[in-house]
Amino acid sequence: MRRRATLFLALVAGAATVSTAEDVRAAIEAGNKAFCAAVDRRDAAAVAALYTSTAQVLPPGGEIARGREAIQKAFQGAIDAGVKGLTLTALEVEPHGDTATEVGTWAMKGPDGATVDHGSYIVIWKNEGGQWRLHRDIWNSSTPPPAR
Amino acid sequence: MRRRATLFLALVAGAATVSTAEDVRAAIEAGNKAFCAAVDRRDAAAVAALYTSTAQVLPPGGEIARGREAIQKAFQGAIDAGVKGLTLTALEVEPHGDTATEVGTWAMKGPDGATVDHGSYIVIWKNEGGQWRLHRDIWNSSTPPPAR
Numbered sequence: 001m002r003r004r005a006t007l008f009l010a011l012v013a014g015a016a017t018v019s020t021a022e023d024v025r026a027a028i029e030a031g032n033k034a035f036c037a038a039v040d041r042r043d044a045a046a047v048a049a050l051y052t053s054t055a056q057v058l059p060p061g062g063e064i065a066r067g068r069e070a071i072q073k074a075f076q077g078a079i080d081a082g083v084k085g086l087t088l089t090a091l092e093v094e095p096h097g098d099t100a101t102e103v104g105t106w107a108m109k110g111p112d113g114a115t116v117d118h119g120s121y122i123v124i125w126k127n128e129g130g131q132w133r134l135h136r137d138i139w140n141s142s143t144p145p146p147a148r
Numbered sequence: 149m150r151r152r153a154t155l156f157l158a159l160v161a162g163a164a165t166v167s168t169a170e171d172v173r174a175a176i177e178a179g180n181k182a183f184c185a186a187v188d189r190r191d192a193a194a195v196a197a198l199y200t201s202t203a204q205v206l207p208p209g210g211e212i213a214r215g216r217e218a219i220q221k222a223f224q225g226a227i228d229a230g231v232k233g234l235t236l237t238a239l240e241v242e243p244h245g246d247t248a249t250e251v252g253t254w255a256m257k258g259p260d261g262a263t264v265d266h267g268s269y270i271v272i273w274k275n276e277g278g279q280w281r282l283h284r285d286i287w288n289s290s291t292p293p294p295a296r
Contacts, residue, residue: 011229030251032161034269059288060237061288061290061293062290062292064290077196078247099242101284103204103206105212108170120206120212120286121206122270122284124249135250136240138268138288139288140286142209142210142212145209145293
């Protein structure tokens, strides 16, 4: 009887793990969708609100932005510089308890729908009080720099 | 007696956890040192050997390099383009079982010791058969692009 109970608990735990990994990916993909929507409506405060309170953004061409205020400022700058039409594609999501790593690619499309730039990113997500939020975020462009 | 044994085991487990986090950081810092040494002696094969067999490098200015052969080629290109005098500084290392995330900064120094470029990176490390290896690796430069 004890063996059966142990087997049952192991199966339940196994099922819960599988479900959680799918849940985490779904939550992260929903977060990415909210991120792109906020960029498209030029709402840097809404972008920053998707990050943890102690988040860090490591942008190309600038120093590390620490905390939501600095992150909002960084994205305001990007939006003012013309960033829009952003899509994020999660290639891999790996949950580890309250942390999850995401490897993905991004693309930026112009008004005519053509891709004007694309690149890669890694985000370390944290579950804060039941909500998955971006905690560490780095990206770059795959476009080769202009020849000098 | 059972309670004492449980307490003892909890203390041992706690001590083991602390020791492991320090061990992981030490292993990753040793990996970074080996990485910079291999770049300095222009040994792209030795750089690639520090990665897992299924690693991915997400470089700025290029597409994702998958697997050691592609990674070696990418670093050969970087070394041929003049990358040397590299230092890596781990700002944060967070182990999660066989995975660890690292957030850090890099700097490249010229022959006169002056920093010629610097930036940030995130590496997802995996412990493969007792050896910590780079598994996912992305970086960018903090230097603003030249005005157009």
